[in-house]
Amino acid sequence: MTWRGTAGAFVGVAFALSGCSDANRPMTTLAPKSDVAQWIQSLFIEVTAWDALILLIVVVAFVLAVFVFSTRAGEAAPATPASSDLSLEIAWTVGPALILLMISIPTVRTIFRSQPRVPPSNALEVKVIGHQWWWEFQYPGGVKTGNELHIPADRPIRLNLESADIIHSFWVPQLGGKRDLVPGQINQLTFIAKVQGMYPGQCAEFCGLSHANMRFRVFVDSPVDFATWEKAQLAPPTVGKLGGQLALEGAKVFTDSPCTTCHTIQGVSKGYIGPDLTHFGGRSTLAAGVLKNSPDNLAKWIINPQEIKPGANMPALVTTGPKLDALVAYLESLK
């Protein structure tokens, strides 16, 4: 390829990339929407700029060595250099040490800035529990949700991360870096979300067969919307009212089924192995973010959870037919 062709290809790629919106690349780490994510990006740009400067210096030195200081044909060979040169050795020891220092100062500063030991005074603290393979969120007011975390914008959020089984990693690229959930230990993630919207997250530590299916969503709401959401979550479930007669029949299917041993529905059941389903119908996804929440998908999930999330603990307990239709109508009516 000629140099013009190469330059054209670069320009083309740059245009293609600049045409991508955040909506097309929801897992980007280059579109920060929180204070912590912004600090990480600033650090990335700062370190990249230093690296680019060093690369430039090395390339210029290399070109000078090749074209200016090399021996021309017919010229006498230069004298053999001394076997050691103290000033040179000091230079190539001190030089890299200074470079490391330049990179480590902003890095260490960002680490301490983003990990305060004590939560900010007005922080909303949410307990995050990683399970194989879903996410549990517990709010101080008593709200419990699965796989969908709602938080208010412009208020410090303090996530206290723990695991029910093995190591997982909480990662929402646009809101900040990864943080592990380690059994027997509580880790923290503290940030302020700046822009309202929905941000997808993903477990970022290999945790078994359905690691890739351990997804979740973070909804950054306005403070008013968040308060409304929290109030609705604290209210008892609608218990079929929205779904009509079919949903009422489904409520009976649920209470008669072994589903009650694993799932809580306020006032109905007290299971705790699987996600709280009290307001299941209000969620946008199911099966830890793998499927859009729709009656068809819910039916597929209940009939054969293993097909959608291999290794999942949820057994296939309800067969097809009128019972399944009623159960789906009931669960979808829980808003």
Ligand code: CUA
């Ligand atoms: Cu949980 Cu990977």
